[in-house]
Amino acid sequence: MSKRIGILTGGGDCPGLNAVIRAVVRKSVLKYDYQVLGILKGWLGLMEYGLTEELNLDKVSGIIHRGGTILKTSRTNPFKEKDGVKRIIEKVRALELSAIIAVGGEDTLGVAAKLAEEGVEVVGVPKTIDNDIWGTDYTFGFDTSVNIAMDAIDRIHTTAESHNRVMVVEVMGRHTGWIAIEAGIAGGADFILIPEKPVDLHKVCEAICKRHERRRDFSIVVVAEGAKITTPDNGTTKEVEVVQNEEKDSFGHVRLGGIGKVLATEIQKRTGFETRFVILGYVQRGGTPTAFDRMLGTRFGVAAVDLVHRGEFGKMVTLEGNKIGSITLKEATSKTKRIDDELYEIAQVFFG
Secondary structure, eight states: OEEEEEEOSSSOOTTTHHHHHHHHHHHHHHHHEEEEETTTHHHIIIIOOOEEEHHHTTTTTTTTTSSSOOTOOOOOOOSSSSTTTHHHHHHHTTOOOOOEEEEESHHHHOOOOHHHTTTOOEEEEEOOOOBBBBBSSBBBBBHHHHHHHHHHHHHEEEEEHTTTTTEEEEEESSSOOOHHHHHHHHHHHHHOOOSSSSSEEEHHHHHHHHHHTTTTOOOOEEEETTEEEEETTEEEEEEEEEEEOOOOOOOOOTOOOOOHHHHHHHHHHHOOEEEEEEEEEEGGSSSOHHHHHHHHHHHHHHHHHHHHHOOSEEEEEEEEEEEEEEEEHHHTTSSSSSHHHHHHHHTTOOOO
């Protein structure tokens, strides 16, 4: 086997990415005497440019506390580009890479799973602040994001209480409500709306009114960007998803966001209570990673190199309880990890 491996980061940036890169380089160089090439700009860098940078111990020194990724990133689907897969395979051969470690979320890992079926020797590392990748209990970046959102909710409480307002806090979460649930519970939210549980807006407003009747004259509503509102539609119920833009990216996603504003407008109109909204947006995935995310990213990076060394390609590293494991990329990308009823029932205890 060649002594050269590549590593790339794809999709959205995420706290803990540099911890993974650092761990991959140190384990590769110090344990197995591998050369590590950093592939810039994710799959785009490999497909279009073949942009690489040799990563040695000096290059990764002092990066564990930094947010973002020193390798840059992009949202690129080579399977949607002309000869994209062919170009990647050619670049892998030209660079004499024995393996690629792909660090990313559902889209980046979905590409990795398909490339594995094409014969590319690839190992995956799960990365997403949404914590929605199947087969792993946690993904790095999630803990940092939850703590940032919780801190924001704590601060918004003071304004809500001082002005007797309803405050709607919109957090990230395209398909799942992990950030909304955990940050909402920890931040003392009065209502939490998530994609897994479409909600009747009338019932939310009714609950807010009852809460205010109990002399609790302010409320905090936390909503995931992908949450759906149910509305009557010719005798049936229709689920409505709020989007910023109907245009789809190369992975078929529309740009979500704006449900916080819609909710705030409707709540004020239906209840008469002064209502404001806050969209946390990109602040949730920027900045310094927590200790948990630095540790998990480090453990994932080390484990990914071990998978490469053992020739266990087509797999993704996982956290199962407190143990590092692995599953196939095909299984990891076959479905989404959603909020279960038990956790949602816990959240409901604190509604209203």
